[in-house]
Amino acid sequence: MTITIKTLICLLPIICALPAYCADVAKFKPLTELYLDANKIQLKNPEGVACGKTAVLVADTGNGRLVSYARNNNELKNGVEIKLEQVPYPIRLEATVQGKVLALDGKSRKIAFLAADGSFVSYLDYKNVPLPIDIVPRSMTVDAGDNIYVVDALGMRVIVTDQTGTFLRQFPFPKETGFISDVAVDQRGGVYILDSMKGQVYKAAPDSKLFQPFVSGLQAHIYLAVSIDTDPQGRIYLLDQNDSAVVLLGPDGSFQGRYLSYGWRAGQINYPSQACLTENGIMIIADRNNSRIQLFKVQ
C-alpha cells in the first residue's frame, strides 16, 4: 500500500487539526482521596476547599472544623485540625493571592479572614456598601488583585471590596435570575455568576457594570450546579452537585464535556459542593456526601 503525495495533501488538514482537537478534550485522572486528618479522625461532609500555594484548607463542615493539609505537588499530607469558635460551621472557602483564606460560616453567615495557618484574623467588615446595609453572603471569590467578590443573596448583587472590606463597586443580578449560588473571576477580570436554578451563567466584562447572559440552556447537561471556577486558559468548570459531575465550558461558553460520575468508589463523587484548581492543573473536590476530599489531574 503506497501513500501518494496527493493523499497526504488531502489528509493534511485533518492531521494538523488532530492535536488541537485532542487538546480540547479534557481528562480527569483520579490522583488520590483524603479520608482522615493527622489524628486519624474521619472527615464528615466536607463542603469547602481552598487551594493555597503550600497548603489546602478543607471545611470539614460535618465536624464543624477546618483541616489544613500541607501540599507538595500532587500530594496532600498531615491534616492539622483547626477549630475556630468564630467559624463554627464552615461551608465555603477561598484562598486569596496574599496567602490568606476567606471562610464563609453557614451559621452566622459571615465571611472570616483566616491566616495561612488557618488561625482566625478577623471578619470581613464591609465599609461604605450601598443599601441594603444587611448583606447575606452566599459565596465569594477573589480576583488577581485580591479584591473580594461577594454574592449577596439578600441584596441580589455581587459586591466588590478590597481586602479591608471597603466597597469598590457592585453588580446587580439580572432581573430574570433564579438563584445565584457562586461567582468566579477570570484572569482578564471578567466576572461570572452561576444561576443554579435556571442552569445559566452570566458574565460581566472587565469594563462592564452589568451581567449579560453568557451560557444558557445548561439544563441539558446539569441538574443543579453550585460552584463555578475558571482556569488560566479561561475554561469554566461547573460542579453539578445534584447529579455529581464536573461540566467543562470553553472560554466562549461552549459545552466541552461532562466528567466524573455519581458513586461511592474512588474517582466517583457524591453531592460535591466546592472545587478549587491548583496552578499545576489539579482539581481538588470537596466530595461532600462521600465525606472525603478527592484530587484529580485535569489533562
Added chain:
Amino acid sequence: MRIRSFSLLLAGIMLILLTQSLLAATDQQFKLKPGARGNLCMKCHKPFQEKLARKFVHSPLKKNDCTGCHNAHTSNHGKMLASDSKSVCSVCHPPMISAKAKSVHKVVAEGSCMKCHDPHAAANKNNLVMEGKQLCFSCHKTLGEKLAKIKVRHSPVEKDCLVCHQPHSSDTGPFLLKNNITQVCLGCHKADKPIFIKKHMGYPVAESRCTGCHDPHGSDATGLLLKNVHSPVAKRMCNQCHEEAAAPNPLKTKKEGTTLCRGCHNDMYNKTFEKNRMHWPVVSKEGCLGCHNPHASVDKGLLREPMAKLCGSCHLDTMKRQTKNVSKHEPIVDGRCTECHDPHSSNNMFLAKKPVDFDLCTTCHDWTQHSTHPIGEKVRDPRNKNLSVGCGSCHRAHGTEFKKLLYYPTTTEMCIQCHEQLKR
C-alpha cells in the same frame, strides 16, 4: 354608520354570489350530479338527518355543503376530513388566538375545537356540545366538584363562566379573564361604595389583587375568603402589619421583610436562625413572602401554591428526576416535602428534619420489617471507608429509574457493588 353597514352587507352578498357562481362553474366542469356537495351524502348517511333537526346547525351544513370540510373521495385524515382536524376549522374561521394574547385556552391552542363545539349541529348556541358552565365543568371537574360542595358560590359562577372569562383567549388578562384580575372584580364591585370601603377597613385596595384574599369562584367562608386566612386579616387588624388606613401610604408595611413577620413569629424566627443550615430563600430579598401569602391561601401554612408546585418552582432538578422514577416515594408523590425536610432551616444535610438517613427514614419505615442486612454506624461501607451502611447506601430517597428506589436495575447488581466476591 348606516352607509358603512350597508357597504358591508353589499360586499357580503357579492361574496356569496361570487362563491356560488364559482361553485356552479366547478360543478359543471366536473359534471357533478345535483346535490353532490351535500344532499347526495344524506342518502347514505341517513342517521345524520336527526342531527340536522337540532336547533343550531353549522352554516355549511345548512346549505347542504359537506365538501367544505370533508373530501368525498379520499383523505389522509380521519372522518374523510379535507384537512387535519386541528386545522379544518381555520379554513373558514379566523384565528381564535390573537398575537398579543396574554392567556390562551389549552384546547384552543391544541386546535381541539370539537371538544366544545359540534361541527355539525347542536342544541346550544354556537354549536356548543353542552350548555354554559356544564360544558366548562366537563373538563374542569375539580372546580365543578368543589363548587358543588361549598357553602357560598360567587353569583356569576352560578350564571355562566363567560361572565368573567373568555372562551378562546384573552388579550387583557390571565386565566382567560376579560381584563386583569382586579379590573374584572371592580366591574361589579365598585370600590367607592361605602360597604366596600367598610369591609376593607378603609384601605385603598382598588389597585390590589383581590384573589390574594378572595376565592373568585366560591368559599365556605364569608366574604368568599380563601380557606386559610392569616390571623390579623381574619380579625380585620390590617394595621398590625400595614400603616394606618388614613396614613399617606397606607398599604406600606410597618417593617421590611422578615423583620415584620418576626414581630409575631419570634419563636419561629429564633428557632430558624439558630440552626446551622439555612434555606436560602428565607434570607433572600423576598424573605417569608417568597413562599407564603401574607393574607390568605388555599393551602395550609398560607403557602403561595400547593407544596410540590411551590418547592418545584426552584428545585426544578428534583422535579425533573421525579419524572424518571419507576417506584414512587409516597411523600414525594403527594407533594408532602415537609414530611422529611424543614423548609426554613436545619442542622442536617438536605435540610432534613432528622439526621440523614437512618433516623429520618425510620420515622416512617420500620427497619425490623425490612431485611436482616447489617446497618448502622458500626457497619462500614466497603466502597468508602468514611461511610457507614445506611438506607441511602442502596436507595435514593427521591427515586431512580429503577424499582424500589434502588441505584441499580437489579438487586443482584446492587448487592455485588459491595459483595464483589459474589460477582459472576
